[in-house]
Amino acid sequence: MSEADALGIVQQAIWLAIVLAGPVVGSAMIIGVGVAFFQALTQVQEMTLTFVPKIIAGFFIILLTGNYSGALLKVFTEQLFLRIATGFK
Template identity: 55%
Template sequence: MNEADALEIVQYAIWTVLLASGPAVVVAMLVGVSIALVQALTQVQEITLTFVPKIVAILLAVAFSGPFVGAQISSFTNVIFQRIQNGF
């Protein structure tokens, strides 16, 4: 295994992490911005108003994007195992 192989594996690992965490992060960002906008418009500064909807939205996003995330992690695992089997 040379430096190019190691860099390729690290690049693929980072890409997998970004794809796997993407749905939850995007949903959290969208819900957070929309709640902040509602709070700014209504001047209601309730702490639980920010956390509860965001947690529910993230749980729903993780539940619905579970097969996609699992497929990405499975694909990465298969690539790593194939490289191990082939001796890098």
């Protein structure tokens, strides 16, 4: 295994982590901005109000994108095992 092989694997793994976390992080950001706007309008400064909607939205996003995320992770793992079996040729 050369340095280029290792760098390629790390690059693919980082990109996969970004793609898998993207929907959950994006929805949490959108919900966070909406809750902050609501708190600014109503002057309700409840700390737990920011966390509960993010957790609920994250749960539903994981339910919606779970199959796609699992399929991406499966393909990456199969490619990695195949490269290990063939000796990175």
